[in-house]
Amino acid sequence: MQPTQAIHAENLVKVFNGKIRAVDDVSFDVRPGEIFGFLGPNGAGKTTTVSMLSAGLRPTQGRAVVDGLEVGKEPEAVKRRIGVIFQESTADGDLTGRENIQVAAGCYGMPRAEGRKRADELVERMQIADAADRLAKTYSGGMRRRLELAVGLVHDPKILFLDEPTLGLDPQGRNGFWGFIQQLRKEEGLTVFVTTHYLDEADTMCDRLAIIDHGKIVATGSPNELKDRLGGDIVTIKTTAGAPDVTNVLSTLIGVHTVQKQDGSYRVKCANGEPFVPLAVEACDKAGAGVTGVTVKRPSLDEVFLEFTGREFRDEDAPTATDRAVMVQRVQNRFGGRR
Amino acid sequence: MLRELASLTRREFLKLGRNPQAIFTALLLPLLYLLLFGQGFNINPTEFGDFTAAQKVAILAAYFRGAPNYYSYFAAGMVGFVAVTATLFIGANVIFDKLFGIFKRVRGTPAPSAAVFGSRLIAGSAQPIALAFFVLGLALLFKHIPGLTGLEVTASVGVLGALEILAAILLLSVMFATLFLTFGILIENPQMYFAAVNLLNLPVLLTSDALYPWGAMPHWLQNVSQYNPVSLAVNVLRETLFGSSVYPYGPGIYLLGLFAWAAVLIGIALVLVRRALRPLD
Ligand SMILES: Nc1ncnc2c1ncn2[C@@H]1O[C@H](COP(=O)(O)OP(=O)(O)O)[C@@H](O)[C@H]1O
Numbered sequence: 001m002q003p004t005q006a007i008h009a010e011n012l013v014k015v016f017n018g019k020i021r022a023v024d025d026v027s028f029d030v031r032p033g034e035i036f037g038f039l040g041p042n043g044a045g046k047t048t049t050v051s052m053l054s055a056g057l058r059p060t061q062g063r064a065v066v067d068g069l070e071v072g073k074e075p076e077a078v079k080r081r082i083g084v085i086f087q088e089s090t091a092d093g094d095l096t097g098r099e100n101i102q103v104a105a106g107c108y109g110m111p112r113a114e115g116r117k118r119a120d121e122l123v124e125r126m127q128i129a130d131a132a133d134r135l136a137k138t139y140s141g142g143m144r145r146r147l148e149l150a151v152g153l154v155h156d157p158k159i160l161f162l163d164e165p166t167l168g169l170d171p172q173g174r175n176g177f178w179g180f181i182q183q184l185r186k187e188e189g190l191t192v193f194v195t196t197h198y199l200d201e202a203d204t205m206c207d208r209l210a211i212i213d214h215g216k217i218v219a220t221g222s223p224n225e226l227k228d229r230l231g232g233d234i235v236t237i238k239t240t241a242g243a244p245d246v247t248n249v250l251s252t253l254i255g256v257h258t259v260q261k262q263d264g265s266y267r268v269k270c271a272n273g274e275p276f277v278p279l280a281v282e283a284c285d286k287a288g289a290g291v292t293g294v295t296v297k298r299p300s301l302d303e304v305f306l307e308f309t310g311r312e313f314r315d316e317d318a319p320t321a322t323d324r325a326v327m328v329q330r331v332q333n334r335f336g337g338r339r
Numbered sequence: 340m341l342r343e344l345a346s347l348t349r350r351e352f353l354k355l356g357r358n359p360q361a362i363f364t365a366l367l368l369p370l371l372y373l374l375l376f377g378q379g380f381n382i383n384p385t386e387f388g389d390f391t392a393a394q395k396v397a398i399l400a401a402y403f404r405g406a407p408n409y410y411s412y413f414a415a416g417m418v419g420f421v422a423v424t425a426t427l428f429i430g431a432n433v434i435f436d437k438l439f440g441i442f443k444r445v446r447g448t449p450a451p452s453a454a455v456f457g458s459r460l461i462a463g464s465a466q467p468i469a470l471a472f473f474v475l476g477l478a479l480l481f482k483h484i485p486g487l488t489g490l491e492v493t494a495s496v497g498v499l500g501a502l503e504i505l506a507a508i509l510l511l512s513v514m515f516a517t518l519f520l521t522f523g524i525l526i527e528n529p530q531m532y533f534a535a536v537n538l539l540n541l542p543v544l545l546t547s548d549a550l551y552p553w554g555a556m557p558h559w560l561q562n563v564s565q566y567n568p569v570s571l572a573v574n575v576l577r578e579t580l581f582g583s584s585v586y587p588y589g590p591g592i593y594l595l596g597l598f599a600w601a602a603v604l605i606g607i608a609l610v611l612v613r614r615a616l617r618p619l620d
């Protein structure tokens with residue numbers, strides 16, 4: 001591997017109980033300072049991958065290198081360089097926010113005074129200072145997530161692992177949380193590995209993505225690259241009623257991949273939508289078909305997912321926007337005979 | 340290692356302080372036993388007839404191994420009893436911390452597993468030790484409350500005796516704390532944990548001589564109870580508080596037996612815990 005990679009995953013495999021292939025030969029690289037998204041539906045193997053990268057779970061096969069350290073050989077050293085925000089809440093409800101951070105600081109061997117100082121900084125930074133001396137169990141979902149982030153950052157890690165960090169947050173909470181992440185990346189050059197099953201988050205927040213399904217990576221690239229692989233944009237052109245058919249006319253224009261006619265409008269897949277529009281309008285006019293409306297759409301990650309997996313992105317079991325959902329899931333995970 | 344241990348231990352005590360109900364419940368059990376159970380069963384068989392002084396000594400020796408009445412005998416037994424009952428929940432705490440993700444957070448840090456285990460052991464042993472002294476203090480106090488029988492110390496307890504009592508309480512508490520902590524670390528759900536604990540708890544307590552009058556126990560139970568770690572600790576207390584003339588061995592031997600139990604059980608527990616808490620698994 002090149003030493004320039006923040007995270008290097010090489011043929012990672014995790015088999016549970018000898019038969020469940022939760023992660024199936026996964027390889028990828030994360031560059032320093034980037035926000036790398038791991039997008040996949042529930043059960044795709046995201047959490048399992050994070051656990052293997054963050055020295056929580058030993059891979060059945062393959063290896064992981066984090067910040068130049070072999071995870072399997074130096075798990076403790078890796079733990080000192082990474083921060084992990086687990087999918088489920090891990091804050092101690094019987095302790096205040098500040099105490100939660102201080103205990104975490106102690107777990108990294110920081111002296112008490114330093115832990116106190118760090119806690120003061122972090123509650124300020126994560127905007128939970130007003131609630132810092134309240135028991136964590138009284139926190140709202142968004143505050144809890146910010147506390148988790150503060151705890152994960154206590155030792156000033158270089159690489160942050162976030163496992164579905166916005167699960168169960170309302171849109172406002174999600175935006176707020178991402179604000180912190182973007183800021184951290186900008187100010188501290190943090191590398192962020194984030195899993196999500198929210199397509200919009202993956203699209204707007206991540207520099208690069210890997211799409212994982214059934215334990216396998218089906219595509220990797222920046223959101224735009226991935227969309228480009230679908231062959232570019234989708235331009236929909238509406239013509240006046242009774243106009244002649246312009247399918248052939250449109251097909252011959254430069255950059256066009258396919259043209260589909262759907263009752264009175266044309267769905268054109270082309271490399272680059274915007275410059276195509278004036279050309280298309282002119283061509284239609286020449287052919288005697290007046291254009292009444294045009295839309296240009298970049299394909300969404302939905303379509304990317306469909307393209308690479310052959311099915312719709314399943315999101316039926318997305319949790320509701322309540323903390324309780326997270327809680328219930330956690331309890332089910334535990335009682336469901338895992339491990 | 341020490342900072343991690345200190346930080347995690349502090350957390351345990353913070354949590355304890357946040358949970359006054361638990362403290363109240365922990366105090367309530369010995370209080371009820373001392374106030375009701377012990378008083379209810381309190382007999383002094385020498386009062387049932389006209390015995391000579393020598394006969395009285397013989398009767399008390401046979402029944403209560405030299406204690407002046409059942410209550411005094413029982414109060415010493417309660418110290419052993421609480422060492423077991425007060426350590427139960429420390430394993431349960433691990434399970435609940437696992438359910439709430441708290442344990443996972445700690446395991447995600449480089450804090451050594453010895454600190455994770457040690458912090459809980461310290462907090463978990465401190466409570467039965469404190470409770471043991473609560474029991475002794477309360478039983479002594481009852482002597483001064485009209486209508487109640489109290490713990491009557493009939494031997495002279497020197498510094499050595501006090502140290503022996505302390506050692507017995509310490510060994511028994513640490514041993515059971517380790518045992519239940521290990522259960523908590525190995526077991527994943529509360530139902531299983533409490534099932535396991537009850538399976539251990541009741542037989543251990545009921546094969547000890549903590550509660551039964553010695554003279555009322557059948558021979559086979561007397562024999563079994565001699566090897567029971569709770570009995571061993573309780574014997575140290577009783578010998579020190581009421582004199583050792585009826586005991587086949589001195590308190591030092593019982594302490595040694597208790598130490599052997601603790602060494603073996605803690606040894607096994609540490610092997611299991613090390614395996615369960617090793618990094619990357
Ligand atoms: N400890 C475990 N034991 C058995 N199966 C597991 C365990 N953890 C995860 N799995 C299974 O592995 C698959 C991937 O799980 P996970 O990594 O949690 O997915 P995701 O985080 O993408 O939702 C699922 O089928 C899940 O049931």
Ligand SMILES: [Mg+2]
Pocket residue numbers: 043046047048087163164
């Ligand atoms: Mg997951």
